[in-house]
Amino acid sequence: MATVPNRRATDEDGMIFMRRVLTLLALLLWAGGAPAQNATAPDTAAGGARATTLEDILARQKNRLKGTTQRLPDALREIEGRPVPLPDGDAGVPQLGTLGGASDPDLWRALKSGAQATPSSSTARGQLMQVLGEDWRLVRRQYLLRYGGYVLLGMAAIIVLFRLIRGKIAIRGGRSGRTIPRFSLSHRIAHWFLASVFILMGLSGLIILFGRPLLVEFLGRDLLVGRMGMDPSVIDTLKSVNSVLLSASLQGHNLFGPVFVLAWAIMVVRFMKGNFFQWADAKWILKGGGLLGGHASSHHYNFGEKTWYWMVVLIGLGMCATGLFLLFPMLSQTLVYHQAATLLHAIGAVLLIAVAMGHAYVGSIGMEGSIDSMLRGEVDENWAKEHHDLWYEEVTGKKADHANDPGGAEAQAEGAA
CATH class of the missing domain: 1.20.950.20 (Transmembrane di-heme cytochromes, Chain C)
Incomplete structure (x- = not known):
């Protein structure tokens, strides 16, 4: 007559097997890590890098750690000939930041203040960040x-x-x-020459200055979409229209700019007589x-x-x-x-x-x-x-x-x- 295996005995055998496997893995890991620890110990004993302790971190946080080599980059040490102000404490010893002696906010703050260095752009004149643009x-x-x-x-x-x-x-x-x-014929030619160029330059300049705010923002976003409830895709259409107008206006403005200078000079000379103030x-x-x-x-x-x-x-x-x-x-x-x-x-x-x-x-x-x-x-x-x-x-x-x-x-x- 066949006997039915005891389920409880089977589970206990499985647990014993798992314990033996885990014990073997632990022994192997311990055996592999011991040589590495023994290899680094002599360096530490011989005066190598010492592990950072809590006392070291607190000392640096209080600005008391001496001989630190962490400094702001040389390009950021001075701003227009003036030294970058350091935190209170020992001079030249920065406080502990998120990334060491000087944190990212410190670096960016110095850059935005006009730190001088040697940037790749020749137009920056040694200034790493041009903040006046904003x-x-x-x-x-x-x-x-x-x-x-x-x-x-x-x-x-x-x-x-x-x-x-x-x-x-x-x-x-x-x-x-x-x-x-x-007015003589030369007066009238000078007047209409300047007037025609001025109208062209004025219209193109107004498109360059007010085109996007009026066409895209006011007409498209605020009026057509915001108040009239039209589909937002109309904004993309108006952006395309504004791009065409802006490109044409910019090209025309640059092309006729020197012509305006000539027309202005002729008008100044031709109309100067009689235009001085009197009693x-x-x-x-x-x-x-x-x-x-x-x-x-x-x-x-x-x-x-x-x-x-x-x-x-x-x-x-x-x-x-x-x-x-x-x-x-x-x-x-x-x-x-x-x-x-x-x-x-x-x-x-x-x-x-x-x-x-x-x-x-x-x-x-x-x-x-x-x-x-x-x-x-x-x-x-x-x-x-x-x-x-x-x-x-x-x-x-x-x-x-x-x-x-x-x-x-x-x-x-x-x-x-």
């Missing part, structure tokens, strides 16, 4: 884009309000049918150009036109200088100069574009008869007497009559008395 980016995004947009929108709002309140400035006595030469300009200011009542006399150019001319001269000079500097970056290897040039160039552009908007409005649809001077080179006599009476008297030898001006009859009577 400041430049913040100024451009948070101040230039915001307040530059406010200036342009504010000027547009002023023009609209002026049109609604004041309306078109008409010739009070109506057109006489008689004209006076005002009559102070009286023109006090009367607000005639808007505050009474007639505001002026010569060939009034105070507003002279101010616009000198803005074009001075700000335009800065625009030409910074533009050429950015167009030919090899003129300087100091990166901070290029960063400053981009900001100054953009600020000057915003100011000129804003004032040019007002100049274009008054010189075209805002004032009757004004555009004739730059289209035909002639103006109506009544327009000349009303806006440039002193120049009218110099050219014709006749006395300008202001009887049609508000308050002009009283002023003329007082002058006769």
Whole structure:
């Protein structure tokens, strides 16, 4: 009769077998590690590297360990000739950091503070990290884009309000049918040459400066997707459109930059005569150009036109200088100069574009008869007497009559008395 094996006895035999196997493995591991320990012991006894103890770590943490060889790299020991400040304690003995004597935050902090070394880029001038780029980016995004947009929108709002309140400035006595030469052909060519290039440069510059914030961020992300609930893929489409516009604007801006310099120089020389300030300009200011009542006399150019001319001269000079500097970056290897040039160039552009908007409005649809001077080179006599009476008297030898001006009859009577 067959016997059934005892299950409990079988389990005990298995446990005994496993104990023997584990015991054998432990003996083999101990036998293999003993020679290595014996081999390292003589080195330690002979004055080799001593194992780091808890006391050593605490001593280094308290800055009391002497003779340590862990130092900041030589390139980071000084920043612009000044030593890098070390923690309190023994001079030259840094505190224990996460990676030894100097931790990663210490190294990066020294780099961001302007540590000097020998970088691979020749434009860095020995500075390992160019941290002003972040400041430049913040100024451009948070101040230039915001307040530059406010200036342009504010000027547009002023023009609209002026049109609604004041309306078109008409010739009070109506057109006489008689004209006076005002600008020669060379004057008009110089004016329209600069105006056409300025419009091209202004539009391309605005796309470079405001293209992505308006097209992608405002129109795409905030308006179409955020408020109208359109598919987010429209943002990718607008990014592609902005890339095409930006590339074309940048190429055109760089191409016509030197042309703008030439047009600016011709305009400065051709229009300089008669644009120096005179005593009559102070009286023109006090009367607000005639808007505050009474007639505001002026010569060939009034105070507003002279101010616009000198803005074009001075700000335009800065625009030409910074533009050429950015167009030919090899003129300087100091990166901070290029960063400053981009900001100054953009600020000057915003100011000129804003004032040019007002100049274009008054010189075209805002004032009757004004555009004739730059289209035909002639103006109506009544327009000349009303806006440039002193120049009218110099050219014709006749006395300008202001009887049609508000308050002009009283002023003329007082002058006769």
